[in-house]
Amino acid sequence: MTEMAAQGAPRRVDGPDMAVIGGSGFYTFFDTGAEVVDVETPYGRPSAPITVGEVAGRRTAFLPRHGARHEHAPHTVPYRANMWALRSLGVHKVFAPCAAGSLSPGLGRGAIVVPDQLVDRTSGRSQTYFDGGAVHVQFADPYCPDLRAAALRPGTVDGGAMVVVEGPRFSTRAESRWFAAQGWSLVNMTGHPEAVLARELEMCYATLALITDLDAGVDVGQGVRAVDAFAEFERNVGPFKDLVRAAITAAPSTAVCSHCRVHEGVTLPIELP
Template sequence: MAAPAYPRPTLAVIGGSGFYDFFDDGAVDVAVETPYGAPSGPVTIGTVGERTVAFLPRHGAQHQFSPHTVPYRANMWALRSVGVRRVFGPCAVGSLTPQLGPGAVVVPDQLVDRTSGREQTYFDGGGVHVSFADPYCAELRAAAVQEGVGDGGTMVVVEGPRFSTRAESQWFAAQGWQLVNMTGHPEAVLARELEMCYAAIALVTDLDAGVEAGGGVRAVDVFAEFARNIGPFKALVRTAIAAVAGDDTCADCRVHDGVQLPIALP
């Protein structure tokens, strides 16, 4: 088999709302076909320091995919196909507590799934079950937690594309959850099924509707807040990449050891 015509990245960044590019120059776009259709766009491969890194905009380069239509299975499969084994998933989130205001960055350690109808597994047969008690890789989380970054918190993922009602956000807050998002699931569990380390890095863009009185969340304000913080946020992700040790999946994220899979992973 001929060697690929591009450097093999072992680490990837999936950019969220407002995070549509990552490299200054010298990057190459790689079109990847998957059994699950086309990913959100070509996989862009470039360098961050001494490391070869892949980048994929979760919503597409023109934000053409809403949270419930993102081709999550194709995205994650495409990344593993080009060599990726570790993934950072930057994302925009709402805050469920006044202690985390717009501009705060948090590396969550737990996830609650409140989505419905999304394709969330590669294993439609074969009786395969993955451990997901700790949905984020501890090694990647440690690399992402820097000075001024919140360490830990629960992110509840809602179906979207609408924002929460006041009653819903008050309910989420009453459970002790700190963040609300629309894309963190099934991305994290698909990474686990593909035995890729994964960690979310959450940028707070707003206080959710039930946290305080006011007009509620507006998309235009969310995008504006993300745009104000995108420079420092990208710099934070680059610092996290530099702090990652090694290239391969950590032992905790190799969840299929000793299991006969019904499909071959790429």
């Protein structure tokens, strides 16, 4: 394991401008031998050491969102440390594959959605690096248009609002029906504050959501069970990884897009990594 040189000034490994934040199933993602990098940040350690290797000829970092042994629940994931650690390695583009519940009977299990909007219904999560100073980040469109375009493939669903709940419990039927009545498409527990922290660090970021269940207000059965959602994810993880690999190949190799550069002309209260 490679230790970083110092907090706030890590050694840059060779060229990982791209990252994937996902589940443990993505550990078998790399084409060649990978390097494991342990990163310290001002916000503590990330969920796990970061693995850097080749994916479709592109130097890519991988970080398991919930930890190497799935030890972090959605509300305890160290989101600030995770995003800071990736940025400190030189990452400027992030794909964030995740599991999600469907809020529509027309959006069934196994579907893959590339959302274009996000609704935050979490509470108590640290969701900014700017605890001091008047820094207000543009977030009307939370996902990078360039990375969304790279992720869209035949069979994927283009667009939809993903509502992010605190967890770890699933929604009640009343909550689920309320979400659906607002016109929202998906429900998830990890998409916020990941997306806004990426924007604050001027990183391009997009989500690919695999539908693992129909939410409680859609399915008239017993409601969502974790064991069923996990099993559905495992059934689809192979094609899902193939889709993420294709998105990495299609992603532009240029620097951060203009949409995600939000600090021009602004004096920040902290120095970004």
